[in-house]
Amino acid sequence: MQNKIAIQINHERTIYLVEEWTTTGGLVARVHYMIWNEGVKALAPSLFDYYTGYVRLPDGETLDKEAEENLQVRGGVTFTGDFPAELKIDGNWVGFDMNHAFDSAEGQSVELAKAECEKLAEQLRIYGYSK
Numbered sequence: 001m002q003n004k005i006a007i008q009i010n011h012e013r014t015i016y017l018v019e020e021w022t023t024t025g026g027l028v029a030r031v032h033y034m035i036w037n038e039g040v041k042a043l044a045p046s047l048f049d050y051y052t053g054y055v056r057l058p059d060g061e062t063l064d065k066e067a068e069e070n071l072q073v074r075g076g077v078t079f080t081g082d083f084p085a086e087l088k089i090d091g092n093w094v095g096f097d098m099n100h101a102f103d104s105a106e107g108q109s110v111e112l113a114k115a116e117c118e119k120l121a122e123q124l125r126i127y128g129y130s131k
Helices: 038-043 065-070 110-126
Strands: 006-008 013-022 028-036 050-056 079-081 093-097
Touching: 013 110, 028 038, 028 110, 050 110, 093 110
Parallel strands: none
Antiparallel strands: 006 013, 013 028, 028 050, 050 093, 079 093
């Protein structure tokens, strides 16, 4: 992982910020890596660590229902809104995760998560969310 900033969000998992950048469309994006703690993995061996991706909406913007329902991103939109305060990440975000029944640990990469963020940012631009 490029950035070793870890945030323990509860006793079940830890989030690592992998990368933050400005997309080609001008919106800020982030890729996180979620690591399940060993106690949880022992209880549920099918769980695997996974990537999540997020794109920040322009200041003052919120995602409307039509856009949310029509955005095409891996596994669908699984997060909208503000991050929990303890994460200290400002802004209104739209995100996805790579932790679905059709996902596997082997089928994930930072590059794939970044490409999905770029795709999401472009769709948001088409819906009028741009800097």
